[in-house]
Amino acid sequence: MSLEVLDEYKLIDKLEATHELEKEEWIYLLEHQSKEFSEYLFKKSDRVRRENYGTDVFVRGLIEFSNYCKNDCYYCGIRCGNPKADRYRLTEEQILECCKEGYELGFRTFVLQGGEDPHYSDEDICRIIKSIKAKYPDCAVTLSIGEKSYESYKKYYEAGADRYLLRHETANEEHYRKLHPENLSLENRKKCLFNLKEIGYQVGAGFMVGSPYQTKECIADDMIFLHELQPHMVGIGPFITHHDTPFKDKENGTMEETLFLLGLIRLMLPKVLLPSTTALGTIHPLGREYGIQVGANVVMPNLSPVGVRDKYLLYDDKICTGDESAQCKTCLQKRMESIGFNVVTSRGDHKDYKKDIPDRDTKEE
Numbered sequence: 001m002s003l004e005v006l007d008e009y010k011l012i013d014k015l016e017a018t019h020e021l022e023k024e025e026w027i028y029l030l031e032h033q034s035k036e037f038s039e040y041l042f043k044k045s046d047r048v049r050r051e052n053y054g055t056d057v058f059v060r061g062l063i064e065f066s067n068y069c070k071n072d073c074y075y076c077g078i079r080c081g082n083p084k085a086d087r088y089r090l091t092e093e094q095i096l097e098c099c100k101e102g103y104e105l106g107f108r109t110f111v112l113q114g115g116e117d118p119h120y121s122d123e124d125i126c127r128i129i130k131s132i133k134a135k136y137p138d139c140a141v142t143l144s145i146g147e148k149s150y151e152s153y154k155k156y157y158e159a160g161a162d163r164y165l166l167r168h169e170t171a172n173e174e175h176y177r178k179l180h181p182e183n184l185s186l187e188n189r190k191k192c193l194f195n196l197k198e199i200g201y202q203v204g205a206g207f208m209v210g211s212p213y214q215t216k217e218c219i220a221d222d223m224i225f226l227h228e229l230q231p232h233m234v235g236i237g238p239f240i241t242h243h244d245t246p247f248k249d250k251e252n253g254t255m256e257e258t259l260f261l262l263g264l265i266r267l268m269l270p271k272v273l274l275p276s277t278t279a280l281g282t283i284h285p286l287g288r289e290y291g292i293q294v295g296a297n298v299v300m301p302n303l304s305p306v307g308v309r310d311k312y313l314l315y316d317d318k319i320c321t322g323d324e325s326a327q328c329k330t331c332l333q334k335r336m337e338s339i340g341f342n343v344v345t346s347r348g349d350h351k352d353y354k355k356d357i358p359d360r361d362t363k364e365e
Contacts, residue, residue, distance in 0.1 A: 002299055006024075006025065006028045008028065008029055008037050009037070009040060009307075010030045011025050011028065011029055011043065012037075012040060012041055013085055014028070014233040015264065015267045015268060016044055016048070016267045016275060019267070019268050019269070020227055020268070021223070021268075023217075023220045023221070025143050025222060026196040026219070026220035026223050026224070027216045027217060027220045029264070030216040030219055030220065031216055033199060033256075033257070033260050036266070038256070038259070038260055038263070039307075041260065041263040041264065041267075041294075042063070042144060042259075042263050042293070042294045042295070043270075044263075044267060045262070045263035045264075045266040045294055045295035046293060046294060046295060047265060047268055048266055048270050048295065049266055049274075049295045049296075050096030051270070052174070052270055052271050053297045053351075054342075054346045054353060055340060055341045055342050056297065056342055056348070057292060057297055057298065057299055057300075057336050057341045057342065057343050057344065058109070058273065058297060058298045058299075058300060058344050058346070059107060059109075059299055059300070059329065059343055059344070060107075060109045060110075060111045060142065060275075060299075060301075060333065060348075061098075061099075061102035061105075061107035061109060061110050061111065061300075061301065061329075061344055062111045062113060062301065062302050062303060062304065063090070063095060063098045063099070063110060063111065063112050063113065063188050063265070063302040063303050064100075064113050064114065064302070064304045064308070064309070064312040065089070065090040065094075065095055065112055065113070065114045065121070065165075065195060065304075065350050066088070066089045066090065066115055066117040066120065067085060067086075067087055067088055067113025067114070067115055067284070067308075067311055067312045067313075068080075068087050068089060068114075068115050068117040068119060068128075069114075069117060069146075070115075070116050070118055070178075071115070071116050071118050071146070071180075071181075071184060071312060072181045072182065073169075073179060073180050073181070073184070074179055074181075074212075074246045074247055074302060075179055075211060075212070075239065075242070075245060076242070076245065076314055077242035077244060077245060077311065077313045077314050078115050078313070078316060079199075079245065080187070080316060082244045082245065084244050085186075085244070085311070085313075087311070088308045088311050089117070089119060089120075090304075090305070090308070092124075092127065092128050092131065094279075094305065095112070095128055095132075096128075096131055096132065096135065097133055098110075098303045098304065098305065098325075099135070099136060099139075099308035101224070101303065101304075101325050102259065102303045103135075103136055103139070105173070105325060105326055105329050105345075106329075106345035107139075107303070107329075107345055108138060108139045108140065108345055108346050108347050108348075109139060109140040109141075109163075109347055109348065110132060110136075110139060110140070110141055110142065110303070111142040111143075111165070111300060111357060112128070112141065112142065112143050112144065112145070113144040113145070113165070114144070114145050115145075115146070116145065116146035116147065117145075120145075120323070122152050122155050122156075122335040123156050125143070125145070125155075125156055126155055126156060126159035127145075127158075127159075129141055129156060129159040129161050130159050130160060131161045132160075133159075133160040133204065136287035138347075139347070139364050140162040140163060140347045140349070141160060141161050141162055142161070142162065142163035142164065142165060142204075142297065143156060143163070143164050143165070143351065144164070144165035144166070145160050146166065146268075147166070147184075147188060147189065147192050148192070150195045150199075153195055153196055153199055153201070154190075154199050157200060157201060161201070161315070162201070162202060162347075163201055163202040163203070163232070163233070164196045164201045164202075164203055164204065165202065165204035165206075165233065165235060166189070166192055166193055166203070166204065166205060167204075167205060167206040167207060167208075167235055168186075168193060168205045168206070168207060168222075169207050169208060169211075170186070170207055170208075170211065170214070170218055170222065170266045170334045171186070171190075171207070171218075171221040171222045171224070171225035171226075172217065172218040172221040172222075173186050173213075175211075175213055175214060175215075175218045176189075177242045178212065178213045178323060179211060179212070179213075179287055180271045181363055184309055184330070190225070191204055192252060192285065193229055193231070194229070198298075202232040202233065202273075202349065202350055203229070203231045203232055203233070204231055204232065204233030204273075205225075205226060205231045205233075205234060205235075206233075206234050206237075207222045207236055207300070208236070208237065208238070208253065209221075209236055209238050209239060209253040209254075209257050209258045209261055210239045210251070210252060210253020210254055210257060210258075211239040211253065212239070212247050212250045214239075223264065223268065223344070225285045226265065226269065227266065227269075230269070231269075232271065232272065232273060232350035233273040233274070233298070234264070234265050234269065234272050234274055235270065235275050235277060235348070236258060236261055236262065236277070237253075237258060237277035237278070237279030237280050238252060238253030238254060238255060238257075238258045238279055238280060238283045239277055239315075240252050240253070240282060240283060240315035240317070241315060241316060242313065242315045242316050243316055246331060251323065252283060253283070254283075255280065255283050255287050255290065258280055258283075258287075258291075259290055259291065259294050261271065262274060262276075262291055262294050262295050262296055263294045263295050264294075266294070266295030266296075267295075269330070270352040271350060271352060272350070273298050273348065273350055274295060274296045274297055274298060275291075275296060275299065275300060276288040276289075276290075276291025276292050276296035276298070276299055277291070277300070278300065278318065278320065279315065279318075280303075281319050281320075282315070282317055282318055288332075288335065289336075289338070289339050290337055292336065292339065292341055293339060299332050299343075301320070301325070301328035301329050301331075302320055302321075302323070302325070302328050303325045303328075306322065309321040309322070309323075310322070
């Protein structure tokens with residue numbers, strides 16, 4: 001295909017109609033981003049989101065239960081190689097207390113997020129999941145605890161976990177090597193994501209926008225991988241530096257490019273659950289609102305104890321570290337209502353989730 005015959009507006013129409021583009025088409029789109037072109041995209045992405053989810057914005061209660069991590073990813077503030085990180089772990093009782101407070105506030109999804117912390121065995125994680133499900137059987141439990149074996153993922157699922165978030169960070173092999181130490185591999189990251197889908201989870205992937213050494217080709221590879229994976233959720237947000245990492249002097253990603261990619265993802269995956277992230281709200285005071293307006297439909301207020309929130313710093317200047325849980329929810333609710341959207345505290349499953357997987361209750365033990 002000759003690039004000379006490509007037209008960014010026609011490519012957006014094609015993406016809306018077919019939900020897929022060739023690599024060179026993705027690169028062309030990304031290279032021709034402009035204010036006028038973005039507005040054309042956003043009208044379509046907003047309409048597609050409304051067709052699938054109306055004005056509903058789903059809230060997920062985020063519980064950051066450990067900032068210990070065995071990995072040394074170069075971009076991350078809680079990397080094991082950062083001796084200045086103030087480490088903490090929540091007990092099972094503390095996690096359940098966060099859930100109790102969240103449930104009373106109306107949350108029906110709890111996201112247990114942490115570094116890859118070997119302190120918590122599979123048995124620990126399964127016990128925590130079962131405890132949450134026993135107390136709050138109408139709630140969804142999402143895990144975001146990194147790369148595990150197929151067997152471990154299966155144990156968590158059988159214990160009651162519903163969803164798993166695992167950002168792939170970049171689908172370009174050369175770029176992956178520049179962001180991670182040698183003991184981590186893109187091949188295994190991808191394998192984990194496909195294992196999670198095979199087991200039956202609602203699966204979330206995603207990447208950083210504007211991370212060091214990222215090119216338009218890298219992002220094109222991300223979009224192609226997401227189309228191949230067909231995740232139920234996609235989490236993207238701008239790269240933001242952390243002062244105690246090797247990338248401390250790199251440039252941050254931008255809100256404009258993040259919004260542009262949110263719109264493109266909405267057209268590619270019309271029914272996807274698409275968060276407007278805390279990082280987006282960190283890089284611009286109205287970042288989360290803008291994210292919702294261009295096609296996102298999930299926000300994740302923090303349910304972690306206030307005493308540890310400023311310790312889970314993946315990047316600098318993270319917002320809401322001093323707010324109580326009720327403050328976080330009330331603030332987000334008002335923000336969403338101010339732009340004409342309705343905060344929904346239900347589980348908020350992916351539209352086709354039940355069609356995609358076998359009934360958990362009918363699985364052989």
